[in-house]
Amino acid sequence: MMTETGGITIRTDEKYRRKSPFVDLWKHLKRNKLAVTGLAIVTVFIIVAIFAPVLAPYDPYKQDLTIRLLPPGSPGHLLGTDEYGRDMLSRLIYGARLSLLVGFSSVGFGLAFGVILGLLAGYYSTLDSIIMRIVDILLAFPGVLLALAIVSALGPGIANVIIAVGVWSIPTISRVVRGTVLYIKEMDYIAAAKALGETDFMILFKEILPNCVSSIVVYATMRLATAILSAATLSFLGLGAQPPAAEWGAMASTGRNYIFQAPYLTLLPGFAIILVVFGFNSLGDGLRDALDPNLKNAL
Template sequence: MSQPQLQPTSTGTVPINEPNERLTSSKQFLRKLAKNKAAIAGALIVTVFISLAIFAPLIAPHSPTTMNIANKLQPPSAEHWFGTDDKGRDILSRLLYGSRISLTVGIVSTILGAIVGIVLGIVAGYYGRWVDSLLMRICDVLLAFPGILLALAIVSVLGASTTNVIIAIAFFAVPTFARIVRGSTLSVKKLEYIDAIRAMGATDGRIIFRHILPNIVSPIIVQSTLYIASAIITAAALSFLGMGTQPPDPEWGTMLSQGRSYIRQAPHITLFPGLVILVVVIGFNLFGDGLRDALDPKTKKS
């Protein structure tokens, strides 16, 4: 990581070439990202599904909750492109509306977990000593449990609902983000220009928010993108087990659970929700891998 040139001000020091350096870094990032075909494919998949979730009421051909027993278990046709489920509901419409729930759970839980993890990680990395030891030992305890088991335990206590699923997934995201941010903070804190800023009287808050946090954004963005995919899978697993979003809400995991009894008679009920989860998760993983490669300082000159 290159150290910016500094000039004194009344409130501390700021890099004198910071705007130009940021513009150059942004151009390099976009250039590297554009060269990564897998990342572009992932970004396209993510963009398409987010757009479908936003415009679901305009795109969905039928109501996602209206039952028509006379049309139950219908195979894909011109009227119902993905067929109907055991209650005669249009599967395509339910998948479109279900994207709102699944993507919301994945994105919101990741944001909440990242916010708490960033705060804990910066505090632990910047202040060190007993604060670092205490926070990291708590993180170690949480990381000792498999994520899905910890989420199951939390949802079992709080009750089965979409909101509680978000809380549970966000909770076990905290130690992961905290450890990543702590490691990055320790690296940036050792740079000479941080010592110069502190020597000129800058407060801890200014050093953290103006100089450390902007320099550790890259790993946070990458981890957030990758974690959304994991959060979507976890939310689907909880709903599949009956601990997440409850019927008749069209959540992808719930749709999988409801269709497993008809997997021989009407395999399309589980096929399409499973494919949708697979494609979305692959999209976020490809995009996250592309971001990691584009933001890696070791490959900036490649």
């Protein structure tokens, strides 16, 4: 539809209306069925974690030795009970809350430091070599070994696992942000901002950082999968969540003592870890494709 106002023709078609960036993102994301599946899985786990007290049929820490090691499908206990008679379904539901808490907290910790370091390294050439050499040293250590070393030094516990996995995330995100900043700071609008007298702080956080958001979002989404898996690994090794905490890695670790008698004690939390990691990885892949400008133009 065409509308004339004061001799000026204006397009009023729905096609030409300004779209929200979220609508545009969803438009491209929904074409990737695997990404939509990942989004659905992640959404379900987040809802389960938030409403764990409502959804859990029993207290996940209440013991009853008279019903210990009931198999899945037992009356009143859909997924059976563990070696202390605690309901497995309730513990898995609460485990989602703890695992997602560790994942989001550790990635947030890594982003807080990694983004700042990446911005400084990319924008200030004098700081670039110093920051990147520190990053290279951290990257020289295999991730799990670095996390193990940090937790071993700080001691076992959820808080220390968050710190360890967060520190592991810092080098990669700083390199991702640095590479984006190196490209953006050569753009004409950055030169114009400098000519207009904007401070370095304003340029970094008003002009450059918003253009790094897509890379940060993609990295953070995929990093959540790694963080949850790493936290579960540390708990499995006895360095993360401590008994009787309902955490998937710790549950799988204690369940291995009954692997032949009651294999579901290990298989159920293991399957939960696989499912949530698959969800975040699939969603991250979809976001990467949807936020890729070249792919958008192609579509």
